[in-house]
Amino acid sequence: MQNLKHIRFITENYGDMQGLRQIPLSICMAMVGVLSIASSMDLISGWGVVIGMLILIGLGYASYDWVGKRYNALYGSVQSRQSGIADPVWITAAIVVFLIEMFADLPFSPSMLIIATFFVYRWYISDGLLPHYLPLAIVLLLMVALPQVVESSERVSWFLIVLGIVHSIAGVFDHRALTRVLQRPAPDSIHEEEYA
Amino acid sequence: MTTPFEDLAGLDKLIHEPARLAIMTALSSADHAEFLFLQSLTGLTKGNLSAHLSKLEDAGFIQIDKHFEGKKPVTQVGLTDKGKLAISEHWKRLNNLRSQAAQWVADDNA
Numbered sequence: 001m002q003n004l005k006h007i008r009f010i011t012e013n014y015g016d017m018q019g020l021r022q023i024p025l026s027i028c029m030a031m032v033g034v035l036s037i038a039s040s041m042d043l044i045s046g047w048g049v050v051i052g053m054l055i056l057i058g059l060g061y062a063s064y065d066w067v068g069k070r071y072n073a074l075y076g077s078v079q080s081r082q083s084g085i086a087d088p089v090w091i092t093a094a095i096v097v098f099l100i101e102m103f104a105d106l107p108f109s110p111s112m113l114i115i116a117t118f119f120v121y122r123w124y125i126s127d128g129l130l131p132h133y134l135p136l137a138i139v140l141l142l143m144v145a146l147p148q149v150v151e152s153s154e155r156v157s158w159f160l161i162v163l164g165i166v167h168s169i170a171g172v173f174d175h176r177a178l179t180r181v182l183q184r185p186a187p188d189s190i191h192e193e194e195y196a
Numbered sequence: 197m198t199t200p201f202e203d204l205a206g207l208d209k210l211i212h213e214p215a216r217l218a219i220m221t222a223l224s225s226a227d228h229a230e231f232l233f234l235q236s237l238t239g240l241t242k243g244n245l246s247a248h249l250s251k252l253e254d255a256g257f258i259q260i261d262k263h264f265e266g267k268k269p270v271t272q273v274g275l276t277d278k279g280k281l282a283i284s285e286h287w288k289r290l291n292n293l294r295s296q297a298a299q300w301v302a303d304d305n306a
Binding site: 182 | 217218221222223224225226227228229230231232233234235236237272
């Protein structure tokens, strides 16, 4: 029954578990934060930041698309059924709270708390298939105190850097979890004559 | 309420074979999946997977769509309504049997 649950989970979340696909976008997210900090330290001009961001976003999406095609070429594609509105709700909640957080000078980061809770949620629904989300959620929980240690003008940049790094690590482990299941041979499939 | 024997006898042997159960389970959570995905998921050879799919198609549980995307041949597999009903009924029976077995184990250990 556990194996059947994992088969269902992999099929339903095949797109989300293509971890290497997420990495370029996550790195771009972190790099946008780095560029922004470099700009605030006068290491790079405002135009340099804008051009750098555009190049990074372009590269990120091109890589995302290319890596997705490689996954489909290697493991095939799945037209997943809409598994619900859980993910969009989490993401929208995090963005809305983040926008509020940018204008209200809070001593902690509620948006980081939401993302950490989302990671715990992913760990829970994966039924042991994605164990890495729990330690990553703990890292994010520690980052809830980020506003205490960085200047308010650099808060957004650090938020993007931390999230980019954590998401990249999650991507590597998602890929590992996916390829472990997809390479595993089905049990006793040869003994078909018993059932035929 | 069904008896344990009725639950056992009612298990569809065509679906209960491990590879076909894996295929039907995967397809039940997607609109359709490519042949290559099912092969990666089950670890079966092409010939073996084709044989299983043919049996499921003959029973009316799945539909197979073969077409070209550019020059690449693509085989997509999806569950029919009959297949969706059959796999959900199969899980229900398996769950009944599992609950009963769990009760026996608990009683034996008591």
